Amino acid sequence: MIEVKDLRVDYDTVCAVHDLSLEVGPGEVCGLIGPNGAGKTTTMRAMLGLIEPTYGQIHLAGVDMRERPRDACRVVAFMPDFPPMYDDLKVWEFLDLFATSYFIPRKQRPGLIDRSLELVGLMEKKHEFVATLSRGMRQRVMLAKTLIPDPKVLLLDEPASGVDPRGRIDLKNVLKRLAIEGKTVLISSHILAEMTEFCTAVAIMERGRMVVSGTVDEVRARVMGAGVLVVEVIGAEEAEAEAALRRVAEADPGASAVERVNGSTFEIPYQGDAEQAAGLLAELVGAGVRVASFSRRKEGLEELFLKVGARELS
Numbered sequence: 001m002i003e004v005k006d007l008r009v010d011y012d013t014v015c016a017v018h019d020l021s022l023e024v025g026p027g028e029v030c031g032l033i034g035p036n037g038a039g040k041t042t043t044m045r046a047m048l049g050l051i052e053p054t055y056g057q058i059h060l061a062g063v064d065m066r067e068r069p070r071d072a073c074r075v076v077a078f079m080p081d082f083p084p085m086y087d088d089l090k091v092w093e094f095l096d097l098f099a100t101s102y103f104i105p106r107k108q109r110p111g112l113i114d115r116s117l118e119l120v121g122l123m124e125k126k127h128e129f130v131a132t133l134s135r136g137m138r139q140r141v142m143l144a145k146t147l148i149p150d151p152k153v154l155l156l157d158e159p160a161s162g163v164d165p166r167g168r169i170d171l172k173n174v175l176k177r178l179a180i181e182g183k184t185v186l187i188s189s190h191i192l193a194e195m196t197e198f199c200t201a202v203a204i205m206e207r208g209r210m211v212v213s214g215t216v217d218e219v220r221a222r223v224m225g226a227g228v229l230v231v232e233v234i235g236a237e238e239a240e241a242e243a244a245l246r247r248v249a250e251a252d253p254g255a256s257a258v259e260r261v262n263g264s265t266f267e268i269p270y271q272g273d274a275e276q277a278a279g280l281l282a283e284l285v286g287a288g289v290r291v292a293s294f295s296r297r298k299e300g301l302e303e304l305f306l307k308v309g310a311r312e313l314s
C-alpha cells in the first residue's frame, strides 16, 4: 500500500511538488498522469527516498520512508523509463547479477529468476542475449529484474513508452497478475490512452499539485459527471417504444431526460452504477420495450485529462 500525505518537494527556488496526498491500495494499479514537468518523477524519487522532501509523510506497505528508509527500500522496487541494460549478458545472467546484488543466496536465485521470468511471460528467452531482444522484451526483462526481491510496492516510470501493441498487451497481462498477487503498482505516464488499458486507479497531477485521484470510475464520475446509456430500440414499434422508454427511464432516479440521437437510438445521461443500469434494462424489457442494444458509454482518460486540465487552467 502507498500512502503519501501533504508531500512537498523543493529544488532550490522551484517547488516541484505542492502538498500532494495519494493513497493506492494493495491489488491496485494506479496511473500517475501529468504533462511534462508536472512533478511525477520528483514524487516517485521522494517515495524511493532518493530526494529529501521539504515536508510530508510517505508510508510504503506501512513502513515510514523518512523514519525507516532501509526497511522501506526493502518493500519497494523501481523501474526507470530507460534503464541501463547489459547487452552482452544472457537474460538469466542479467537477472542473476541483480539477484546477487540483492544479497539473495545462490541456491534461491534460479527459482526466483524462473518465477519472475514466468510472471513477465519471457521464459523462452531465458538463454538469449539481452542484445537480441526487442524494446518491449527488454522492458519485460527489466520488470522481471524489478520483481526479483518480491517487492510489495512497484513504481514504474513510463513502462509502456516505445512498446508496440503486442508488448502493451503483454504488459497489461503482467500488471493484472501483479494486482492479483496483491502488489501495489504506481505507473507514471503522459500517454493517457494507454493508462486506460492498464490502470484501476488514476492520480492526475498538474504543476506539482494533485488535481484528482481515485479509482478510474470514481474519477470519471467526479470529473465527467454522469455517464451515458445508449439504447437502441427495434424500429417497427418506434413511437410506442419511445413513449415506453421515456416513461420507464425518466422514472429511474439515476437517469436524466431521454434524448433521441437518430432514428431508433436514444441517449440517457445516467448517474447510476452498472447494477442500477442492469435494473433499468430489465424494467425496459419488462415494460415491453424491444431493446436491440443497450450500452454504457464511458469517457476515456484522455477526455478526463483534458477536462481536468481545462478546469485547472480556467
Ligand SMILES: Nc1ncnc2c1ncn2[C@@H]1O[C@H](COP(=O)(O)OP(=O)(O)OP(=O)(O)O)[C@@H](O)[C@H]1O
Residues within 6 Å of the ligand: 011, 012, 014, 015, 016, 034, 035, 036, 037, 038, 039, 040, 041, 042, 043, 190
Ligand atoms: N534537479 C532539479 N533541479 C531543479 N528543478 C528540477 C529538478 N528536477 C526537476 N525539476 C523541476 O521540477 C518540476 C517537476 O519535474 P519532474 O521531473 O518531477 O516532472 P515530471 O512530471 O516527471 O516531468 P516529465 O514527464 O517531463 O518527466 C519541473 O518544473 C522541473 O523543471
